[in-house]
Amino acid sequence: MSIILIMIPASLLLGLFFLGAFIWATKEGQFDDLVTPQYEILIEDKQIKDVKHE
Amino acid sequence: MTANMLLTQVNSFDFLNHLPESEMRFHIEGVRCQNCLGKIYELRQKLDGLIELHLNMSTKQLLVRIDKSKIKMSHVANEISILGYTLQPLQTPSESEKIQKEKNHRSLIGLGVAAASTGNIMLLSAANYAGADPGYVYIFDSLSFLLFLPILLYSAKPFWQSFLLFWKTKSVNIDLTIITAVVLGTGFSLYNLIHKMGFVYFDSMAMLLLLLLASRYMLDRIQQRYLNTNYLNPLLLETAVDVWLPESKTFENRPVKNLTRGDIIQVYKDQSLPVDGRLISENAYLNTAVITGESQPQKFLKSDLLFAGSKILSNKLKISVEKVGSTTRIGEYLKQLSDQIHGETQLTSKLNGMAKVFTISIIALASLLLIYFAPSNFSEGVQRALALVILACPCALGLAVPLTQSLALMKASRLGIIIKNGNVLHEVSKIQNFVFDKTGTLTYGQFEFDHWSPDSILTEKDFSIIMSLEQKARHPIGKAFTKYLKDKNTSLCKLDGWMEVFGKGVSGNLAGDFYEIKSAPIFYSDNPLLSSVGYYKNNELLAVAYFGDQIRPQSKSIIQKLKKRGNVFLLSGDNINQVQHLAKEVGIPLENVKASASPEEKVQFIDSLNYCAMIGDGANDAVAISKAHVGVAVQGSMIASLKAADVYFTIEGVEHLYHLFDVCEIFEKTVKGHMWFSALYNLLGALAAILGFINPLVAALLMPASSLTVLMTSLWGMKTIQLKIFKKHLSKEVLT
Numbered sequence: 001m002s003i004i005l006i007m008i009p010a011s012l013l014l015g016l017f018f019l020g021a022f023i024w025a026t027k028e029g030q031f032d033d034l035v036t037p038q039y040e041i042l043i044e045d046k047q048i049k050d051v052k053h054e
Numbered sequence: 055m056t057a058n059m060l061l062t063q064v065n066s067f068d069f070l071n072h073l074p075e076s077e078m079r080f081h082i083e084g085v086r087c088q089n090c091l092g093k094i095y096e097l098r099q100k101l102d103g104l105i106e107l108h109l110n111m112s113t114k115q116l117l118v119r120i121d122k123s124k125i126k127m128s129h130v131a132n133e134i135s136i137l138g139y140t141l142q143p144l145q146t147p148s149e150s151e152k153i154q155k156e157k158n159h160r161s162l163i164g165l166g167v168a169a170a171s172t173g174n175i176m177l178l179s180a181a182n183y184a185g186a187d188p189g190y191v192y193i194f195d196s197l198s199f200l201l202f203l204p205i206l207l208y209s210a211k212p213f214w215q216s217f218l219l220f221w222k223t224k225s226v227n228i229d230l231t232i233i234t235a236v237v238l239g240t241g242f243s244l245y246n247l248i249h250k251m252g253f254v255y256f257d258s259m260a261m262l263l264l265l266l267l268a269s270r271y272m273l274d275r276i277q278q279r280y281l282n283t284n285y286l287n288p289l290l291l292e293t294a295v296d297v298w299l300p301e302s303k304t305f306e307n308r309p310v311k312n313l314t315r316g317d318i319i320q321v322y323k324d325q326s327l328p329v330d331g332r333l334i335s336e337n338a339y340l341n342t343a344v345i346t347g348e349s350q351p352q353k354f355l356k357s358d359l360l361f362a363g364s365k366i367l368s369n370k371l372k373i374s375v376e377k378v379g380s381t382t383r384i385g386e387y388l389k390q391l392s393d394q395i396h397g398e399t400q401l402t403s404k405l406n407g408m409a410k411v412f413t414i415s416i417i418a419l420a421s422l423l424l425i426y427f428a429p430s431n432f433s434e435g436v437q438r439a440l441a442l443v444i445l446a447c448p449c450a451l452g453l454a455v456p457l458t459q460s461l462a463l464m465k466a467s468r469l470g471i472i473i474k475n476g477n478v479l480h481e482v483s484k485i486q487n488f489v490f491d492k493t494g495t496l497t498y499g500q501f502e503f504d505h506w507s508p509d510s511i512l513t514e515k516d517f518s519i520i521m522s523l524e525q526k527a528r529h530p531i532g533k534a535f536t537k538y539l540k541d542k543n544t545s546l547c548k549l550d551g552w553m554e555v556f557g558k559g560v561s562g563n564l565a566g567d568f569y570e571i572k573s574a575p576i577f578y579s580d581n582p583l584l585s586s587v588g589y590y591k592n593n594e595l596l597a598v599a600y601f602g603d604q605i606r607p608q609s610k611s612i613i614q615k616l617k618k619r620g621n622v623f624l625l626s627g628d629n630i631n632q633v634q635h636l637a638k639e640v641g642i643p644l645e646n647v648k649a650s651a652s653p654e655e656k657v658q659f660i661d662s663l664n665y666c667a668m669i670g671d672g673a674n675d676a677v678a679i680s681k682a683h684v685g686v687a688v689q690g691s692m693i694a695s696l697k698a699a700d701v702y703f704t705i706e707g708v709e710h711l712y713h714l715f716d717v718c719e720i721f722e723k724t725v726k727g728h729m730w731f732s733a734l735y736n737l738l739g740a741l742a743a744i745l746g747f748i749n750p751l752v753a754a755l756l757m758p759a760s761s762l763t764v765l766m767t768s769l770w771g772m773k774t775i776q777l778k779i780f781k782k783h784l785s786k787e788v789l790t
Contacts, residue, residue: 004190008197012174019170026162032155035111039088043095 070127070143077106077119078127083140085111093137101125101133116141161212161274165267168209171201172260179257195247195254202256206240210263212270226410232266234417235259235443242436253437258444258753269457295328296320298372310378317375327364330377332357339367416443416740423744438746441753445739454728454764461772462721469713470689470705478700481684482718487663488616489678491670492626492636495688495708496613497603499671501531503538504584504600511597512589517544519569520589523560526552531587532560534601535571559587567592574598608709610640615712617641625651625659625668625678657681669708686711724771728764735760 025031070078085091091109094116098107103124108117118130131141178194178201186194213236216229236259243254296305298318305320310328313319318334321327327340338354342364351367354360360373362382379385420439427435463473473479493499506512512520521544524535549562549569559572574588574595584602588595616622623646626633633649648659656678660668668675668682679685680698687699689706703710739756742748748756 011177015170015174019166022166022170023163026159026166029159031162032158033110033112036091036109039091039111042088043092 070131076122076127077117078143080116080118080131080134081142082109082114082116082134083142085109085114085139090139094134094139097130097133101130104130158275161267161271164209164211165264165271168205168260168264168267171205171209172257172264175201175257175260191252192247192250195256198254198256199244199247202240202260205260205263206236209267210236212267213263226413231413231416231443232262234420235440236263238420238436238440238443242440251433255440255444262444272457272460313375313378315375315377319373319375321366321371321373323366323369325366327360327362327366327373328378329373329375330362330382331360331373331375333360334372334374335368335370337368338371341365341367419740419744434746438743441743441748442740444753445736445743445748445756454732454768455725457765458721458724458728458768458772461768462717465772466714466717467704469710469717470703471710471714471717472702472704473714474700474702478684479718479721481700482667482715483722484665485667485684486620487623487666488620489623489625489660489663489666489668489682490613490642490708491668491675492624492628492633493603494671495669496609496624496636496640497605499603501534501585501601502604503534504602504604507586507598507600514544515547516589516596517542518547519549519562519564520544520571522546522549523552523562523569523571527554527560531585531601535599605636605639606707608707612709612711613640613642619715621646623648623659623663623666625656627651627653653677669711686714720771720774724768727767727771731767732760732764 085094091111094109095107098104103121104118105121106117106119107130109115110117116134118127120127120130131143135141175198178198182191182194213229213233217233220226220230239255239259243256243259245251246253295308295310295313296319297308297313298304298320299306313329319329319331333354333356336356338358338360339351340354340360342352342361359376361384362377363384377383377385420443423439423442424435427438459479462479466473490496517539520535521539524532524539525546526532527535547564549564552560552562554560559570561568561570561572563569568591570590570593571587572590574586584600586598586600589597589599613622622642624633624637624642625648628649630649633647634644637644637647648655651659653675656675660666660678660681666682667684667686668679669686669688670679671688676698679687684701685699687702688708689703701714739748739753739760743753
């Protein structure tokens with residue numbers, strides 16, 4: 001049963017990690033626009049890259 | 055090379071170049087799919103000097119950042135409008151918008167924290183309910199407490215804030231029961247935890263808070279989405295204008311906000327007048343539709359007062375500044391509007407009142423229980439009180455109603471009805487008076503060709519001359535002519551000496567003949583809605599063309615239907631003849647018709663009626679729309695009206711008004727069902743809790759059960775909305 005003493009902290013840490021990722025993503029503004037990105041992914045990468053290199 | 059061509063072609067965005075900003079935001083209409091996005095993003099490659107171009111399709115905002123030395127802002131704007139999208143420049147992001155965004159981020163993070171903690175608490179308590187060893191139970195409960203702390207101290211902040219508000223203003227709000235339940239529950243659970251007495255309820259509290267936070271976040275986002283037309287202020291203060299500088303004796307471009315009364319400015323064709331001012335030039339033609347709703351060009355004489363927002367149709371005008379910014383007539387309008395929009399509450403007073411009574415009585419009952427049991431069995435008292443508060447926590451009011459509301463708003467938006475204010479859903483059923491604007495609402499609001507008199511006398515050559523004459527004309531009739539002749543595939547011919555005289559007409563020469571289109575002597579026409587122009591060859595009248603604003607085909611039937619619900623009024627700025635004719639056509643009683651109404655008179659009229667809906671489209675209706683109980687703006691409305699309206703249609707026509715009623719009816723039914731269900735549930739639960747049949751554990755299980763039930767019923771009730779409406783209309787059509 002002592003395995004649970006490792007499992008619980010491990011699961012909590014894992015949870016904490018994902019929570020951190022979620023907070024980071026929110027602050028990045030990744031949830032501000034839930035419509036455009038799904039279309040953006042379909043546009044040829046090349047066009048966007050070209051502009052960025054200039 | 056293309057750049058030069060384009061710049062000579064379209065000039066309407068030129069004023070953007072006078073602004074100092076190299077970064078601008080636009081409101082963009084018409085972007086729907088991946089193709090549109092691809093077309094716009096192609097510009098990233100095509101335009102040199104464009105640093106950033108980003109489109110947010112959910113807020114319909116386009117961000118443009120440019121290198122000013124390489125490209126002009128107007129060029130970018132023109133390129134996009136050539137693709138077929140409508141652009142409107144926005145003010146630089148205001149402070150309130152930034153705060154709003156940060157607030158959204160905070161509540162989303164709060165929700166994330168709550169979800170993560172609750173998930174883990176649930177895992178731990180599942181083990182407890184499954185019958186873990188007492189030693190483990192203690193560890194798990196302690197861990198639950200630690201996990202509950204972030205929810206209590208961080209995520210639950212909105213509830214603490216409304217508690218603080220209650221403390222300061224002493225006005226009861228619905229969050230008070232939640233706070234009571236949480237404080238009581240936490241205190242009791244913590245006490246039990248320390249004394250190892252069992253009865254630890256961190257899991258139920260966490261779940262309660264999570265559900266509440268989630269439903270509120272959803273509602274918030276939906277409401278914000280539809281309210282975000284608020285920042286669409288015209289660029290009255292932002293634009294620059296040519297100002298006369300006495301020192302250097304030249305006109306120079308200066309920001310409008312620095313202007314003062316008495317300054318002399320020069321404005322050009324197609325510009326929007328940025329100030330209220332007096333005309334110095336001899337005469338001027340302006341389109342004042344933004345203010346008066348009148349779409350015909352208006353003639354002004356020297357020293358006449360011109361209003362900001364009017365579009366200039368004459369070539370070059372000198373104007374002496376009278377008022378700037380928010381003191382202009384349109385500025386005052388907009389200010390009045392934004393005051394009204396921000397003054398609105400979220401829940402209706404009725405619902406709020408109910409919640410208040412409920413909250414107070416629950417808390418009073420709980421305190422009574424505590425006092426009653428305090429001397430004999432304090433623990434029992436706390437248990438019963440807690441069970442009562444948790445069970446009676448008005449989840450139907452706090453959770454299901456907002457959820458149903460946001461679902462109704464979403465469904466309505468799919469039907470082409472944007473409801474900006476959830477209160478409307480309750481208000482619509484109370485409406486007794488319906489007030490319609492004429493132009494653009496019951497009619498199409500555009501000049502369209504009606505017929506020739508005498509008919510079929512003109513040849514293909516005449517049509518081609520007319521087309522060439524009217525093609526460049528700025529008068530609405532010119533546009534109507536061009537549209538009608540383009541549909542007939544008329545070709546152009548080359549005219550000499552083309553000329554447009556405002557208020558008179560257009561003229562030109564072809565092969566020695568002089569052709570003219572100008573107002574004709576009035577012929578008998580039984581329809582005063584039509585206006586006419588004559589086609590002249592060498593000063594001899596050949597034919598008269600009639601133009602009119604066509605009545606929408608559905609107008610009559612919708613008015614027939616509305617008459618069964620209440621009184622229908624017609625309120626218009628147009629002259630009495632036209633308005634009465636229209637009223638007869640669509641079946642509005644003549645005593646309910648008010649013509650030649652100024653915007654101010656419209657407001658007075660609305661104020662004199664109780665429970666009225668105003669349906670309109672022009673900026674001149676805006677204040678009336680916002681004053682009405684339910685303001686409705688039809689598709690294609692002026693921005694001011696969209697801002698003012700509680701409801702606006704994204705699909706052409708007025709018949710959606712009936713869908714609005716359907717959505718509201720179904721909403722009311724669902725909400726009423728919830729009220730009865732939760733009243734019954736809470737009453738029985740409260741009784742059981744007071745009598746001690748239910749301990750907090752059972753209450754904690756019953757509470758989410760009831761929440762889940764109301765959530766399911768609201769989802770189900772709203773899900774069938776489209777089907778119900780469809781069936782209803784289908785059966786009606788079969789009957790008629």
